[in-house]
Amino acid sequence: MRAKLQTKALGLPALPGVYIMKDKQGGVIYVGKAGRLKNRVSSYFTGTHDAKTESLVLRIDDFDVIIVNTEFEALVLESSLIKHHLPKYNIMLRDDKGYPFIKVNLKSAYPQFKVVSRPENDGALYLGPYGGRSITTEAIVAVSKALKLPACGKDISKILGKDRPCLNFHIGACRAYCQSAQMHKEYRELISAAVDIFQGKTSGLIDKLTKEMNEAAESLSFEIAAEKRDRLRAVEFLQKKQLVIAGSLADMDVVGFFRGPAKSCLTILHFIAGKLISKDFELFDTPIEHDAEAVSGLVRQYYEKRGFLPETICLPIVTSDSELLARLFSEKAGRKVHVISPQRGDKAKIVETANINAREESERASTYEEKTLKTHQWLAQALKLSDTPNRIEAFDISNTGKSDIVASMTVFEKGKPYKKDYRRFKIKTLSDQNDFASMAEVISRRIARYTDKDAKFSKLPDIMLIDGGAVHAAVALKVLDESGVAIPVFGMVKDDKHKTRALVTPQGEEIGIASNPAVFALIGTIQEETHRFAVEYHRSLRSKGSHKSKLDAIEGVGEKRRNELLKRFGSLKAIAAASVEELSAVVPKPVANSIFTHFNDKS
Secondary structure (H helix, E strand, O other): HHHHHHHHHHHHOOEEEEEEEOOOOOEEEEEEOOOOOOHHHHHHOEEEEEOOHHHHHHHEEEEEEEEEEOHHHHHHOOOOOOOOHHHOOOOOOOOOOOOOOOEEEEOOOOOOOEEEOOOOOOOEEOOOOOOHHHHHHHHHHHHHHHHOOOOOOOOOOHHOOOOOHHHHOOOOOOOOOOOOOOHHHHHHHHHHHHHHHHOOOOOOHHHHHHHHHHHHHHHHOOHHHHHHHHHHHHHHHHHHHHHEEEEOOOOEEEEEEEEOEEEEEEEEEEEEEEEEEEEEEEEEEEOOOOHHHHHHHHHHHHHHOOOOOOOOEEEOOOOHHHHHHHHHHHHHHHHOOEOOOOOOOOOHHHHHHHHHHHHHHHHHHHHHHHHHHHHHHHHHHHOOOOOOOOOOOOEEEEOOOOOOEEEEEEEEEOOOOOHOOOEEOOOOOOOOOOOOHHHHHHHHHHHHHHHOOOOOOOOOOOOOEOOOOHHHHHHHHHHHHHOOOOOOOOOEOOOOOOOOEEEEEOOOEEEEEEHHHHHHHHHHHHHHHHHHHHHHHHHHHHHHHHHHHHHHHHOOHHHHHHHHHHHHHHHHHHHHHHHHHHHHHHOOHHHHHHHHHHHHOOO
16 A cells, blocks of 8 residues: 555645645645645655654555645645544644633623633624733733722613712722713723723823813813823833733733653744733644644644734744745734744744743643553553543433433543543333333433534544443444444443443453553543532433422413523422512412422421
8 A cells, every 4th residue: 555655645746735635534634734745745755764754654554745835835735635534643722722802792882801711703802812811811901990880790781870979889899880871982982991001092091081181181170181191100110911811912921832752732922012921821732743744733723813914923943944934924913924944043032931841741641641641551561452442421310210311421531531532321111110222222322412423522542441231331332333433341340339440342341450550540530530420410400390390380370480580599398488478579479478488388
């Protein structure tokens, strides 16, 4: 196969383009770009490679190429294809790390600021992204305090003129816009000023406040002049603080890179006016790309997620596409962005500092990574697996008799719970308690969702762990075999104290794990977490059922009123303890009397 692929590669033109490596199933496993397709693609099938690249080459069954006019077009196309296919062997930054935004709906009568993870197409204004959730929250608090905007979070349009001013008004932290509609214009002006501050557009605001302050002083309106002066000082302070908050207004970003044996790291130091204001870093699996290619790909991904670009980006290594990156970033920013690789002087020293930071983060993470790898390698050997298991799915059933039979699916990746992929199931096909049939249904539904290409079930585990003994594991394995899916299955066996004791094969062979504390702890954690997740779901269903049955037994209480009562009082116990007057605030008085009598009639 390698000779066949080499022959095909040697027939490619020496033109720029993108190559797409595919496995036997036709899946895209790697995407790359090249200035000369023939030279680059043929290099995969000649000579020797490191272990990770060799692993890729062994899985290549075919490849496609897309020829473009320039290397810049190849760079842009490569980024687009990687984002679309998410190939296994391409270097990828974490999907779950994002940069928060500040959302404000200017269409609302009284807009408010809040922190959100990502923009939506809902007509609201999104400011950012910013460097982190906590510092972004602090920014909202700081701006609200400086401009004396409400920080209570209440919807002013709903409470306008209904409540007395809160403590914030009395201590001078808020102007109490909830008291009078006549203050609406002033509120909107301050919201507009706050938006300008978050966007870094403070120069015009400072000029405006200075002019208003001077005009008030000249007309002897000293109280107004003092208020404008205080607001001006606050804005000038926030102008400086905003630079730190945003991190995106940096004059210069300095990139550091370190390739570790298990984990590698990209570090970005943000500088403003020559001062280091913040540090950002990303950890990822060590890539197959050479360092220059890896840095280029990572930097592209990083700024695509981050959004804002500095004036200058210092790279830790000379890349062949630095000019292309500068062009790409300049087009994205709408202004000139310089991409350099300093070899001497102060900038080179700062790059070395960034590299040191990257190394420290990588080594700190690799300590855990190496321990986890050894744990999983021991587990693979004990379970006689061909590959080290990185992704583990575990299942458990929870029930009390015939009612609300549920199951949980937890996911552990590289020793850590991956809660994003946790799933819950309510058993649909059974009317009586039967753990084996319940497990069969759950595994069948899980695999069916995978077969139907449900994105939420798109990843298959390296092994499945079933809470229970050999029979439970055998039931799961039977479903997998009938579905044509090959996944090793093991039961998690407990001792008399309901603690994890061992693993067991579907054939009944028990595999002791107590001799390896790390493996014992890992399996114990997985079993406890899976049980907790199942029981938690079961209890929530029982609680809902309990509320429903006890309230629906009362004349005049239907689903709508039941939900309104639970929303108002929070629990069935609180409803039972409420007076007729309190209940009447939610439902008509005759119904309130019926509820009160139901819970308090002792006859």
